Amino acid sequence: MHDRRREARRRTRLRPAKLLSQAGRFLCDCTMVEHSPHGARVRAFAPVQTAIPDELFLFDEVESHKHRARIVWANGAELGLVFDSLALAVETQERHRIAGRFYAVSP
Numbered sequence: 001m002h003d004r005r006r007e008a009r010r011r012t013r014l015r016p017a018k019l020l021s022q023a024g025r026f027l028c029d030c031t032m033v034e035h036s037p038h039g040a041r042v043r044a045f046a047p048v049q050t051a052i053p054d055e056l057f058l059f060d061e062v063e064s065h066k067h068r069a070r071i072v073w074a075n076g077a078e079l080g081l082v083f084d085s086l087a088l089a090v091e092t093q094e095r096h097r098i099a100g101r102f103y104a105v106s107p
Contacts, residue, residue: 020057039082048074061099064090
């Protein structure tokens with residue numbers, strides 16, 4: 001398989017993240033396995049074949065920012081994402097809604 005990345009990936013260790021819909025709704029928890037400024041490989045904790053749209057946001061809980069992203073490949077629970085935006089700041093209120101207590105419960 002030919003590697004078409006623009007930059008080298010960096011491995012991460014149990015870096016928590018969340019997949020969000022384009023409307024900002026919680027889709028599932030995930031772990032960022034590798035990342036670069038232009039994309040990431042994540043391991044989703046949901047059935048990715050049916051529950052995850054092709055275009056979404058990846059919320060990085062460590063850095064507290066999100067990227068608009070597209071799924072470019074999927075293999076089981078692992079997804080390859082390419083970022084369509086630079087890191088976007090996440091305001092405190094949105095961060096609590098996304099990652100605070102009871103984050104997966106829709107109002």
